[in-house]
Amino acid sequence: MSSTADFDPRLAWQQEDLLLNSFGAFLKRKFGGRTQRVSIDAGFTCPNVDGAVAKGGCNFCDNRSFSPSRRVRLRQVGEQLESGITSVRGRYNKVTGFIAYFQPATNTYAPVEQLQEVFQLALSLDDQVVGLAIGTRPDCVPESVLSMIEGLARESYISVEYGMQTIHDKGLDWMNRAHSHADMVNAIDRSRGRGFECCAHVILGVPGETHAMMMETANEIGVLGFDAVKIHNLYAVRGTPLGQQVIDGDIKMMDRDDYVNTVVDFLERIPPEVVVERISGDAPPSFLIEPKWCLEKSILRLDIESEFRRRGTRQGSHFVAPGVAPADRAVPMDSTPQAIRDQIEMRGRLPVLKMEG
Numbered sequence: 001m002s003s004t005a006d007f008d009p010r011l012a013w014q015q016e017d018l019l020l021n022s023f024g025a026f027l028k029r030k031f032g033g034r035t036q037r038v039s040i041d042a043g044f045t046c047p048n049v050d051g052a053v054a055k056g057g058c059n060f061c062d063n064r065s066f067s068p069s070r071r072v073r074l075r076q077v078g079e080q081l082e083s084g085i086t087s088v089r090g091r092y093n094k095v096t097g098f099i100a101y102f103q104p105a106t107n108t109y110a111p112v113e114q115l116q117e118v119f120q121l122a123l124s125l126d127d128q129v130v131g132l133a134i135g136t137r138p139d140c141v142p143e144s145v146l147s148m149i150e151g152l153a154r155e156s157y158i159s160v161e162y163g164m165q166t167i168h169d170k171g172l173d174w175m176n177r178a179h180s181h182a183d184m185v186n187a188i189d190r191s192r193g194r195g196f197e198c199c200a201h202v203i204l205g206v207p208g209e210t211h212a213m214m215m216e217t218a219n220e221i222g223v224l225g226f227d228a229v230k231i232h233n234l235y236a237v238r239g240t241p242l243g244q245q246v247i248d249g250d251i252k253m254m255d256r257d258d259y260v261n262t263v264v265d266f267l268e269r270i271p272p273e274v275v276v277e278r279i280s281g282d283a284p285p286s287f288l289i290e291p292k293w294c295l296e297k298s299i300l301r302l303d304i305e306s307e308f309r310r311r312g313t314r315q316g317s318h319f320v321a322p323g324v325a326p327a328d329r330a331v332p333m334d335s336t337p338q339a340i341r342d343q344i345e346m347r348g349r350l351p352v353l354k355m356e357g
């Protein structure tokens with residue numbers, strides 16, 4: 001029988017009549033009120049675009065603006081955050097805190113001192129900024145970056161969002177990710193237990209992936225000990241290779257009923273402690289090509305919850321603990337590709353990004 005002393009706050013949702021460990025409720029418990037993310041484009045590029053590991057980028061990503069000549073725009077980071085905060089305050093009466101969300105491109109792909117400066121600027125801009133969310137690739141977190149983030153996490157809430165997408169290399173190749181699942185395993189095994197949260201970004205509906213393969217990805221969330229997950233349906237936007245394939249009729253997107261069932265199956269298999277940050281993905285209507293059903297987010301969410309009720313299950317109902325607990329997994333050597341490390345760690349070279357005041 002559990003006592004208060006060993007109660008895990010990440011399981012509080014189970015006593016609140018919820019069906020899943022939803023992010024909004026988690027943040028409310030953690031920070032004592034509504035906490036909103038404010039998205040920031042700091043001007044980073046991506047090693048899958050500038051040629052460090054590949055060119056062209058992922059097939060679903062509109063990366064046309066991620067040119068190698070981009071600049072980290074320090075002043076604009078402050079301006080974007082301030083205007084995002086003002087806009088959220090205008091929309092909601094009471095907001096307890098803000099999370100600065102470094103979202104587009106690869107937000108750990110710059111000399112580590114520059115990264116630290118940008119992140120510290122965001123954290124110190126407003127008393128209500130309680131933390132950061134940093135979106136990145138699994139092959140772009142050398143030890144220097146993880147140590148720097150670990151330092152920030154001693155004072156603030158930090159979530160590192162890894163683009164895992166799928167555990168199947170065939171699917172990663174189809175997306176032109178230019179990294180393997182082994183890179184993801186290496187990154188999370190070096191990231192876990194360092195005081196910041198590790199979130200896995202997953203895509204369901206990758207062409208060629210069976211239901212069983214997607215469930216293998218679900219099982220890996222518990223095996224690798226992620227703290228959080230963001231689940232997206234595959235969707236196609238204008239100006240991307242995937243978008244063109246969908247327009248040409250070469251790719252078919254998952255249908256809505258199939259997605260609802262697959263998400264519920266997925267959530268049943270992940271640990272109850274894992275915070276669920278998203279259960280679908282979408283894009284602005286003018287950019288989205290397919291599927292259109294993902295635009296009705298709140299109805300989709302209600303249908304996912306109805307399916308849980310119909311089954312009499314909830315998140316974690318079918319979770320099977322791995323043979324080796326994540327905390328007992330060995331910490332591997334850093335496998336960050338040299339071409340990426342060169343941009344982040346080598347001094348005396350022209351950095352991939354120039355810093356602008």
Ligand code: SF4
Pocket residue numbers: 046047048049056057058061062063104105106137163177
């Ligand atoms: S790794 Fe991320 S930023 Fe880079 S091309 Fe892929 S989705 Fe876009």
